[in-house]
Amino acid sequence: MTLIPKALTKEAFAPFGDIIDCDPDKAVEINWGMTQRYHGLGRVEAVDSDEGERGSVALNIFRGTPIDLPYQIRMVERHPLGSQAFVPMFQGRFLIVVADPVDAPGPEHLHAFIAAAGQGINYHRNTWHHPLLAIEDGTDFLVVDRVGEGNNLEESWFEDRAVPLVLA
């Protein structure tokens, strides 16, 4: 079994999150015609923890080390308290691995996508996903997520059933 990324389309990715790209359906002209605003491509979610801790929404940069392919996928993680967006600060591709919304996903629940240049993504709250999978030289991503108190990380490991991620 190998995991081969599919093109990142709105339909295919809808169960997992939003695609952040210049969708012509979302275009609005602003600033006297000087700017196209692609409006409301993703919504940032940040909820209180069970202990009532509010948290806040932060802007961060993740600088990834490009992975070697094939790359062994051994786990996924999710964030129960908030969404998490990854938007490249360069024009280039990156890989995405997500899993179905079961309690403890394994290899049979995985889906892989490849983002084209100009595409970012926003994982919905509680969506299983692999940490950042950079494949190009440009590896800085703006990350928008919840920070603060409360347990906002769960992991599901399947170390003994690792799946190689390849390009088609």
Add this chain to the structure above:
Amino acid sequence: MTLIPKALTKEAFAPFGDIIDCDPDKAVEINWGMTQRYHGLGRVEAVDSDEGERGSVALNIFRGTPIDLPYQIRMVERHPLGSQAFVPMFQGRFLIVVADPVDAPGPEHLHAFIAAAGQGINYHRNTWHHPLLAIEDGTDFLVVDRVGEGNNLEESWFEDRAVPLVLA
């Protein structure tokens, strides 16, 4: 009078907002050493309107038309209900014009900055600023701001005292 952009440094920009870049002081190693997280570079603010309207935080893309220089600065705007981040989705520069926190800023209150490749910014809530000033071919910016009901826009015009923005 002309407006000449200064380098975008944390100290100089502090009264107006956050700089979103790979500040080594904010680096944390995550994902088994595969990723550097530059943590909490900016905080997203979204407050309720006077009418109690909550709003939410959205991810958008602004695609700017590069300006011709010198460019006449005739106004600034501000958003009373939330912060607004602009992070380039390309490795390149852009210009920033902000104004001091007075009621109706004019030319004498303006400050200009030039962001280096790899730098974005997050205007604090209620900070006077000019709309997007793209100067390069790459002109897509991720914008993180409050959307929803409530008046989140104020403008200050000084049309008859326009100031030319130039590069040094």
